[in-house]
Every structure is written in C-alpha cells, then in structure tokens.
Amino acid sequence: MKFLGLLTVLITGFLLIQAERxxxxxxxxxxxASSYKLSQHYITQTFAETSVPNMVTAVLADYRGxxxxxxxxxxxxxxxxIIGILRVFGSNIxxxxxxxxxxxxxxxxxxxxxxxxLIPIIQLFALYVVAHGHHSPGGGFQGGVIFGASxxxxxxxxxxxxxxxxxxxxxxxNLAGIGIFIYAGFGVASLLLGGxxxxxxxxxxxxxxxxxxAHSHSMLGVExxxxxxxxxxxxxxxxxxxxxxxxxxxx
Amino acid sequence: xxxxxxILILLFPFLxxxxxxxxxxxxxxxxxxxxxxxxxxxICATLTTLIQVLENGTIRYYVGGWAPPFGIELRIDGLNAxxxxxxxxxxxxGAIYSKDRVESETENKGPQxxxxxxxxxxxxxxxxxxxxxxxxxxLLEIAALTSYALLAMGNKRATLxxxxxxxxxxxxxxxxxxxxxxxxxxxxxxNMVDIQEQLIANGLQDSSTVQVAFIMITxxxxxxxxxxxxxxxxxxxxxxxxTTSSSIMAPLVTKVMIYVMVRMVLTVFGPVYxxxxxxxxxxxxxxxxxxILAGSIGALAQKDLRKMLTFLIIAEVGYMxxxxxxxxxxxxxxxxxxxxxxAFMTLCVFLFAGIVFAKTGARDIYAVDGLFxxxxxxxxxxxxxxxxxxxxxxxxxxxSKWYLIQGGINSGNWEYVIALLISSLVNAVLFFRIIEIxxxxxxxxxxxxxxHGDDHTKISEAPITQLIPLLGTAAIILLxxxxxxxxxxxxxxxxxxxxxxxxxR
Numbered sequence: 001m002k003f004l005g006l007l008t009v010l011i012t013g014f015l016l017i018q019a020e021r022x023x024x025x026x027x028x029x030x031x032x033a034s035s036y037k038l039s040q041h042y043i044t045q046t047f048a049e050t051s052v053p054n055m056v057t058a059v060l061a062d063y064r065g066x067x068x069x070x071x072x073x074x075x076x077x078x079x080x081x082i083i084g085i086l087r088v089f090g091s092n093i094x095x096x097x098x099x100x101x102x103x104x105x106x107x108x109x110x111x112x113x114x115x116x117x118l119i120p121i122i123q124l125f126a127l128y129v130v131a132h133g134h135h136s137p138g139g140g141f142q143g144g145v146i147f148g149a150s151x152x153x154x155x156x157x158x159x160x161x162x163x164x165x166x167x168x169x170x171x172x173x174n175l176a177g178i179g180i181f182i183y184a185g186f187g188v189a190s191l192l193l194g195g196x197x198x199x200x201x202x203x204x205x206x207x208x209x210x211x212x213x214a215h216s217h218s219m220l221g222v223e224x225x226x227x228x229x230x231x232x233x234x235x236x237x238x239x240x241x242x243x244x245x246x247x248x249x250x251x
Numbered sequence: 252x253x254x255x256x257x258i259l260i261l262l263f264p265f266l267x268x269x270x271x272x273x274x275x276x277x278x279x280x281x282x283x284x285x286x287x288x289x290x291x292x293x294i295c296a297t298l299t300t301l302i303q304v305l306e307n308g309t310i311r312y313y314v315g316g317w318a319p320p321f322g323i324e325l326r327i328d329g330l331n332a333x334x335x336x337x338x339x340x341x342x343x344x345g346a347i348y349s350k351d352r353v354e355s356e357t358e359n360k361g362p363q364x365x366x367x368x369x370x371x372x373x374x375x376x377x378x379x380x381x382x383x384x385x386x387x388x389x390l391l392e393i394a395a396l397t398s399y400a401l402l403a404m405g406n407k408r409a410t411l412x413x414x415x416x417x418x419x420x421x422x423x424x425x426x427x428x429x430x431x432x433x434x435x436x437x438x439x440x441x442n443m444v445d446i447q448e449q450l451i452a453n454g455l456q457d458s459s460t461v462q463v464a465f466i467m468i469t470x471x472x473x474x475x476x477x478x479x480x481x482x483x484x485x486x487x488x489x490x491x492x493x494t495t496s497s498s499i500m501a502p503l504v505t506k507v508m509i510y511v512m513v514r515m516v517l518t519v520f521g522p523v524y525x526x527x528x529x530x531x532x533x534x535x536x537x538x539x540x541x542x543i544l545a546g547s548i549g550a551l552a553q554k555d556l557r558k559m560l561t562f563l564i565i566a567e568v569g570y571m572x573x574x575x576x577x578x579x580x581x582x583x584x585x586x587x588x589x590x591x592x593x594a595f596m597t598l599c600v601f602l603f604a605g606i607v608f609a610k611t612g613a614r615d616i617y618a619v620d621g622l623f624x625x626x627x628x629x630x631x632x633x634x635x636x637x638x639x640x641x642x643x644x645x646x647x648x649x650x651s652k653w654y655l656i657q658g659g660i661n662s663g664n665w666e667y668v669i670a671l672l673i674s675s676l677v678n679a680v681l682f683f684r685i686i687e688i689x690x691x692x693x694x695x696x697x698x699x700x701x702x703h704g705d706d707h708t709k710i711s712e713a714p715i716t717q718l719i720p721l722l723g724t725a726a727i728i729l730l731x732x733x734x735x736x737x738x739x740x741x742x743x744x745x746x747x748x749x750x751x752x753x754x755x756r
Contacts, residue, residue: 019433019463032453036439038320066314066323070377070389073265077370077393080272081400084363085410170276177273184266197258199316 050215057133061219065198069183072140072226076176079233083173086245107158115157122150130227134216140223144230151235160243169239169247172232179228186218186225253303257312257325259296260335261376263289264342268369275362282365283350290343290372297339297376301332305741311382319382320442326382329745330587333738334510335379337591338503340727341598342372344720345499348602351714352609356493357404364404368499371397375507384431384519385441387511391427391475394507395420398500402492412487419474419484426471433464434519443519450520456528465529468515476508478572479542482565486549490558494605497557502598505564506590509571513587516575522749526578533664539573540670542566547677554615557604559681560597563640566674567593573667574655580743580751582658585651587742592639592647592731599636599724603629606713606721622689626712628722630689635725637682639732642675647731654739 024031033039042063046055050062060068126147133139155163187198195202200218207214239247267289271282304310304327312325327335346368357364374394381387399420403413435441437460438449455461470481477485485505489497516525546566553559571593574586606629611618623630639648652671659668712718731738 015463015466019460022458022460023436032437032439032449033435034439036449038439038441041321062315063317063322064386067386067389070386070393073370074389074392074396076269076272077367077396077400080363080366080370081396081403084357084360084367084400085403087360087363089359173276174273177269180269181266184262184269188262188266191255191258196312196316197255197262197314201316 049212050219051212052134052216052219054134054136056137057139057219057223058215060139061133061222062200062215065219065222068222068226069180069187069198072180072183072229075233076180076229079173079176079236082237082240083245086240087247088245111157115153119150119153122153123147126150126227126231130223131220133223134220140226141230143223144227145234147227147231148234148238151231152238155235155238155242160239160247163235164239164247167235169236172236176229176232176236179225179230179232182225182228183222186222253299254312256296256299256303257310257327257380258314260293260300260339260380261373263292263296264369264376265373268366268373271362271369272366275366279362282362283346286346286349286365286369287343289369290339290346293372293376294336294339294343297332297335300327301336304329304332320440320445323386324382324442325380326444327380329741330513331379331510333587333591333741334507335376337594338372338375338379338507341502341594342368342375342499344598344602344723345495345502347723348498348605348717348720349495350716352493352495352605352717356495360404364401364493364495367397367400368496371401371499375503378507379510382443383441384434384443384446388424388428388431391424394504395424395475398504401496401500402488404496405491405493409488409491409493412484412491416484416488419481423471423474423481426467426474428471430464430466430468430471433460433467437461437464443514446519447521450524456524462529465520465525468519469512472508472512472515473572476505476512476568476572477565478568479538479545479565482542482546482568485565486558486561489561489564490555494557494601494608498598498601498605501561501564501601502594505568506571506594506597509568509575509586509590512572513575513583513590517749522578522751526576531576535576536573536664536667539569539576540666542569542572543670543674545569547674550681551677554617556607556614556616556618556685557601559616560600560604563600563678563681564597566677567597570652570655570671570674573664573670574658577655577658577662577664577667578751579658579662580746581654581661583746583751584739584742585654585656585658587745588647588654588735588738589651591738592651592728595724595728595731596636596639596646596648599632599721599728600640602717602721602724603633603636606717609717610711610713616685617688619685619689621692625710627710628718629713630686632718632721632725634686635728637678637686639728641678641682645729645732647728647735650732650735650739 042055042059046058047053050058052058126143129138129146130140130143151163151167154166186200189206190199190202191197193202193205200215201211203214203218204211207217209217267285271285274281300310309326309328313319314323314325349368353361353364371394374390374397377390378387378394381390399413399417402416403410434446437455437458438446440446440449450461474481489501516522543566546562546569549565550559550562553562571586571589574582574589607618608614635646639646642649642652652675656668656671659665659671
C-alpha cells in the first residue's frame with residue numbers, strides 16, 4: 001500500500017511539472033488569462049456597468065453572483081450537515097463519554113473585562129468589513145467570519161450556555177436561512193420583475209437610482225445576506241463541535 | 252414564465268431546502284410534503300425545458316443577464332435536458348420512499364435529512380444544467396457535502412465509510428478544480444463552449460498544460476464516479492448508509508459524474524482533441540473491461556444484498572466509461588442511454604433492498620426468503636429492475652446494452668463486448684438466485700416440506716409510500732425500453748454535430 005501511495009504521488013508530481021512547462025511567465029501581461037476579453041472586460045467596464053470600484057467584488061457578487069450564492073449555500077450545507085451528523089436531540093440519549101461537570105465559578109475578571117472591551121469592537125469591525133467590500137478587500141464572507149468570531153470568543157470566555165442565552169440555537173439557524181433568502185431574494189425579485197435570475201439591472205423598479213446604482217446596491221444587499229449566513233454558521237459549527245452535539249457544556 | 256424554466260429547475264428544490272431547514276424545528280411534519288411538492292415542481296420545469304429544447308434546439312440562459320463568457324450561462328441541449336428529467340424524477344421517487352423510513356434510520360433528524368436531500372437534488376440538477384466549468388465545481392461541492400452528510404447520518408459504520416468517501420471525494424474534486432484552473436491559465440475563460448473555441452483558436456492542441464488539465468479532470472471525475480480501481484470508497488458507504496440516502500445517491504451521483512465526463516469530452520475538449528490528439532488508444536476501454544469484470548466478481552462474492560448491488564454499480568460505471576471511449580456514435584449513444592436507464596434500474600433495486608431491510612431487518616440476500624408469497628407486488632417491481640440489469644427485453648437495460656454492444660462491435664473492441672456479455676450473465680446468476688430464494692425459500696429440501704402447508708403465510712405488502720416509488724420506477728424502466736426509438740432519436744440529434752464516425756482513430 002505504501003509503495004502504491006508513493007507511486008501515485010510521483011505520478012501526480014510528474015504531471016504537475018509537465019503542466020508547468022507550458023505556463024505563461026509569472027506576471028506576463030500577454031498571458032491568456034490577462035489578455036483575453038474576459039479580464040479586459042472586467043478591468044475596463046466594471047465601473048461603467050456596476051459603479052463598484054472594487055472589481056473583485058463586482059465579479060464575485062454580480063458577474064459571477066450565481067457562483068457566490070452557491071458558495072454561501074455550501075457554508076449553510078456544512079452547518080446543516082454537522083447538525084445532522086452530530087446533534088443529539090432530547091435529553092434521554094446518553095453521551096458517549098461522561099459529561100464534564102463544570103463547577104460554576106465566577107468568571108475571571110481579566111477575561112471578562114477583555115471580552116467586554118473586545119467584542120463590541122470586533123463586531124463593529126465586522127460590519128465595516130461587510131459594508132466596505134465595494135471599495136476595499138472585504139465583503140460578506142470575511143465580515144461574517146469576523147462577526148461569528150465575536151460570539152465564539154464569548155463562548156470561550158464564559159461557556160457555551162452563556163453564549164447561547166444571546167444567540168440560541170434555533171435563532172442562529174433562522175439567521176443562516178434568512179441570509180440565503182436575502183441573497184436568493186434579489187434573484188427571485190429580478191425574476192418576478194421580468195429579468196433573468198440575479199439580473200440586478202431590472203431592480204431599478206424597486207431600488208432608487210439608475211441601472212448602475214441598482215447593481216451596486218444589490219451587491220451590498222447580497223453581501224449582507226452572505227454575512228448573515230456566515231456569521232450564523234460559524235457559531236453553529238463551533239457550538240455543535242465543541243459540545244459533541246449536546247449543545248450543553250462547551251469547551 | 253417558460254423562458255425562465257431552466258433556472259426554476261434548480262430554484263424549487265434549493266429554496267425549499269432552506270425553508271425546510273428553518274421550518275423543521277417547529278413543524279417537522281411539513282418537511283416531507285414540501286419536499287415532494289418542490290421536486291414535483293422541478294420535474295415540471297425539467298419537462299418544460301426538454302420540450303423547448305426539442306422544439307427550438309439548445310437553450311442558453313444567462314444568469315444575471317450577463318452574456319457569456321462574462322457571466323455564467325445555463326446551457327441546455329438534448330443531452331442534459333434528458334439527464335435533468337432523469338435526475339428530478341429519481342429524486343422525486345426517492346423522496347416518496349423516504350417518508351416512512353427516515354425517522355428510524357436517521358435518529359429523528361427528518362428535517363435536516365430532507366433539507367440535505369433537497370440540496371443534493373439541487374446540486375445535481377445544477378451540475379447537469381450549467382454551461383460553466385467553474386460553476387460546475389461549486390455545485391459539485393454542494394452535491395458532495397450533502398452526500399457525505401446523508402450517508403454519515405446512519406449508524407457508526409456508515410459514518411466511518413462516509414469519512415473515507417469524504418477523503419476520496421475531496422481528492423477527486425480537487426483534481427477537477429486543478430484541471431479547470433489549468434484550462435483558465437491557457438484560455439482565460441471558464442465557459443465550456445468558449446474554452447473549446449479558445450483551445451482551437453489559440454492552437455493549444457499540443458500544450459502540455461492542456462493535456463495535464465484533461466488528465467486531471469478525467470481522473471478526478473473517475474474518482475468521483477468510482478471507476479475501478481478508484482472505487483474503494485463506494486461499496487461500504489452506499490451499503491451502510493441509511494437506505495433512504497442510498498436510494499437517491501446510488502442511482503444519481505455516479506451517473507451525473509458520467510454525464511459530466513461526457514460533457515467534458517464532447518463540449519469542453521471536443522471529441523477530436525479527446526480521442527484523436529490525445530490518442531489514449533484502447534487503454535481506457537481495457538480499464539473499463541477490468542472495471543466491469545471486477546465489479547461483477549465483487550458482486551458474486553457478496554452475501555449482503557445492498558453491498559452486492561453496490562458492486563454492480565461499479566460494473567455499470569465500467570459499461571459507460573467504456574462506451575464513451577469506444578469512439579463510436581452508437582457506443583456513445585449507448586453510454587448516454589445507459590446513464591438514463593441505469594439511474595432508474597439502480598433506483599429500482601435499491602428501493603427493493605430498502606423495502607426488504609425495512610420489512611425483515613436483515614441485510615443478507617436470504618432475507619428475501621418467501622417474499623413472493625408475502626409481498627407479490629413488491630417482487631413484481633423488483634423483477635422489472637432485475638431484468639433490466641440483466642438486459643432482458645423490453646426493459647430499458649436491454650436496449651442500452653444493445654447499443655453499447657453494437658458500438659463495441661462497430662469499433663472492433665471485442666474485449667469490451669465479451670466483458671459486457673459476461674457481466675450480463677453474472678447479473679443473471681445474481682438476480683435469479685434472489686428470485687429463486689424469494690420463490691422457493693432458503694433451502695430446496697425445507698421448501699419442499701413446507702410446500703403444502705404454506706397457507707399460513709399472509710400477504711403483508713410494504714406500505715404504500717414504499718410501493719408507489721418502486722412500481723413507478725418499474726413502469727418508467729418499461730416505458731424507457733418501449734419508447735427507445737424516440738429516446739435514441741433525441742440522443743442522436745444531440746450527437747450529430749460531433750461527427751463521431753465509427754473508427755475515428
């Protein structure tokens with residue numbers, strides 16, 4: 001078996017080197033990926049078509065918004081999958097190993113104060129990252145992860161149940177679903193207004209401004225949707241994994 | 252709204268999945284009706300699309316209103332319209348079957364199960380209808396993630412098997428993604444049709460990067476479709492997962508991957524490149540022969556009913572991969588036809604295995620002992636599926652095998668023809684053994700004693716939600732067989748522009 005593994009690795013490595021032989025040079029302006037009309041269009045037309053200065057955001061949330069919607073669904077699926085596999089419903093099912101009984105101590109002063117200071121700043125920064133995706137690197141995925149991290153910090157500093165007082169399990173799942181509904185909602189709205197799915201241009205009927213503004217605003221909208229889902233699923237995955245699916249005592 | 256039908260195919264199951272996941276905590280009972288309704292609506296959308304394709308030719312739907320290659324397009328021609336109808340129908344029938352079984356097999360996680368089930372259906376439908384190589388990867392991720400979870404929701408053994416599947420599946424998907432990445436480096440495009448145009452326009456026929464891309468994509472898909480010897484993940488994960496999960500995954504996941512392979516060969520690289528420039532000769536056909544024989548021998552060795560069927564899937568994958576690489580129009584017709592008929596016959600026998608398991612709780616083939624008396628209607632459904640796998644007319648399996656064999660003869664690949672015939676004989680042995688046990692009982696001597704005094708055996712059929720999908724599938728297998736001419740006409744219309752003359756090499 002070990003020999004077969006080595007052989008596979010060697011063959012794969014040989015193939016990768018073979019593939020590399022015909023690559024364009026590093027940073028080559030004339031490489032197909034930079035010179036083909038696809039990149040040219042994105043570079044020259046993005047602002048005219050969508051009035052979004054950050055073309056990465058425009059490609060991600062508009063030109064290829066269909067992909068991004070499903071990337072969000074991948075994250076949602078991961079959350080549901082972990083609940084499906086790990087979660088133990090009801091109290092009568094015994095855990096595999098004896099439950100750790102934590103003695104309720106008064107939380108540590110230093111930890112408590114640090115969290116109190118940090119969490120609002122983390123959350124504010126997350127919102128900034130989401131909102132600023134149009135102009136700088138950022139957007140729903142990054143902002144969502146940062147926002148989710150603030151809840152995880154809360155759960156780590158105190159315990160899972162304390163964090164769940166603020167964000168209970170069913171509410172967190174609702175949040176995740178709402179995020180996808182926001183994203184798909186822009187698509188369905190454009191369907192109903194007579195355009196193709198996710199054709200933000202036809203949304204001028206309900207979004208103020210011209211076609212460019214409709215694109216720009218819709219992109220902000222879908223980024224917010226992504227942020228909702230990512231935030232919720234981050235925390236959901238953490239709570240399922242850290243408590244073996246019992247949602248009681250976490251780490 | 253008919254011009255929006257392509258996107259609706261996928262939107263119905265996708266949005267309902269999210270809805271089911273949210274509603275599940277409060278109203279778990281609503282999950283099943285919602286699942287059925289959305290998949291039913293999806294079937295309507297696929298049929299509308301198929302009719303449109305037959306009337307007006309290829310549909311190109313620009314998602315987001317951006318023309319390709321700038322945006323993503325859904326591109327539906329005769330091939331994927333047929334596969335989409337198949338996927339939606341199989342998912343619908345499998346969902347009906349899930350109703351009674353899902354609670355007991357997944358530890359009261361019905362809503363999560365249905366949400367993942369619908370997402371899997373949406374992912375597979377998305378893979379089938381898309382015209383964008385990268386979009387295909389994104390949906391592949393959804394289909395793969397949901398598959399792992401659906402299988403792992405069963406018992407402990409299933410979880411371990413699903414973990415192995417996760418490792419293998421991820422490697423396969425990474426190979427595919429790497430291949431798409433290489434294509435992008437050399438062409439600057441991700442749209443399937445556009446990639447082929449760029450490959451020809453830039454004279455990239457001899458580029459080693461493109462060759463490696465082709466190898467990476469093909470091998471990645473082979474891992475995903477469990478083509479021997481990359482099949483090791485399949486038998487245990489399908490045999491030990493919940494019967495409800497394997498009743499959608501066994502028919503669909505491998506077949507959709509074969510569809511993707513056909514699509515890559517024909518639409519992305521083009522048959523000239525795949526078969527002439529990169530002349531792999533008979534290697535792939537020989538690999539397919541080995542796969543067919545290995546699958547058949549593996550099946551003969553099994554006593555566990557579902558595990559036996561999983562080895563048959565491996566043999567069937569060999570049929571189709573071989574059929575594609577016969578480089579013959581009839582062979583390709585047979586491979587595509589077989590995607591459709593195999594989806595339904597695999598569903599049929601897996602539903603039967605599920606029903607037997609539900610009724611008796613036993614996994615081995617002797618569980619079917621005396622079932623002709625107890626469950627005559629179920630057995631009729633099973634016999635249609637079994638006959639189709641053996642290849643007895645007028646079932647679908649006979650006609651698809653007919654075209655495959657014809658293709659093998661046309662292209663002079665006799666080893667493939669012989670392997671196919673041996674495998675059909677093995678299938679006959681396997682299924683007639685089951686039919687014999689079901690009819691005469693476990694041991695001939697014992698059966699003889701009971702022969703006269705068997706009146707106490709009462710008929711106790713499977714519940715109606717398990718019978719309807721089984722009989723529905725059986726009926727579809729017969730219909731596909733009887734209307735084989737129309738189906739083949741659609742497939743050949745699709746294949747005509749590719750000019751796959753016999754003996755292209």
